[in-house]
Amino acid sequence: MSDEIVTFFKALADANRLKIVGLLAQQPYSVEELAALLDLKASTVSHHLARLAQIGLVSAKTESYYNIYQLDEKALQNKSRNLFSQANLAASVVDIDADAYDNKVVKDYVRKDGSLKTIPAQRKKLEAILRYVVKAFEANKRYSEKKVNEILGKYHEDTASLRRELVGYGLMKREGGGGEYWRE
Amino acid sequence: MSDEIVTFFKALADANRLKIVGLLAQQPYSVEELAALLDLKASTVSHHLARLAQIGLVSAKTESYYNIYQLDEKALQNKSRNLFSQANLAASVVDIDADAYDNKVVKDYVRKDGSLKTIPAQRKKLEAILRYVVKAFEANKRYSEKKVNEILGKYHEDTASLRRELVGYGLMKREGGGGEYWRE
DNA sequence: AATCTAATTCGATACTTGTCTAATTAGATT
């Protein structure tokens, strides 16, 4: 889960918590001692330790009056090793809609009836629109140039530009000799 | 400097910024595309990218209309490798007053005239007080028991307990046969 | 030169969170 990674970074994104980790890397300390060393109230330190414990970086053992906290160095090494592993990077992206950009462009350029307001001048947007338009053609079926123009006409009057760009971006193929087009 | 490490963790302590890193790990993107993919406004994405650029994780190259951002994978590997190195851990602790705890305990237990209100019952606090009291003795000089009691009397009437604890915690030594004490 | 576009910057708002004080809890000492 991606939340776990965020929680980890959030836990270490504070100067005082980093100091606690640094101190515990030297030796275990009680809450009271840490509070004195960092010039903070015990309740504040307790709160910080809870967050570090939440990600498994520290743990406590009670000893008479005191709660002695110690660093789990194994966990530290473990976490740091594969923080930016392929798996973690992929996990952060898992719930992203890959077509969101195309959808947004289509939403901006297409009327309710499906026709285009204009043909985008920007490359990235033109590509998105062409991917939308090309869906009107069946894969592997041959179309005459006349038929192609008829279909493209439903999107925009400048059928010649649409046709040329579709071929230019490789979304449709054209037979060298004859006037036939197809989508692969 | 420790600030640099905090800045690094803060930069990654946000779900959307982690998603940006994850996306750029696959391929470069423009601000506009990232905004659509994350369902955020371009201004927000611009802000996030600025923070990531601040720690050297991403960089931009302009390409026609667009600012195409890419991940610096070298920097990523580099940072993650020695995030929790000895040097970094030590850096976070560098400006901490190691005597803060002792000072606090002394402040709590010692009157303005230097005498003790009570002798602490808690081990850690007793240790701190004993380290304070033992300073009254010169190193490597021999003291008779009578002289020891005289000195300790300025701190607390229960000189026997103080004397015993000083020896018990190894802060003062006692010659087996005679009644002589010294601090090493 | 004039116009258009993506990106950035600025100002405002809402939410998160670090810190403190006060109250409560868990445990040990007497």
Place this chain on the structure above:
DNA sequence: AATCTAATTAGACAAGTATCGAATTAGATT
């Protein structure tokens, strides 16, 4: 059993920041 002590929890406040809309900037296209 009664009393202390360290730690935690709860509540409140203040500082930091993620996000947005509006204004501005840098650059490319016509």
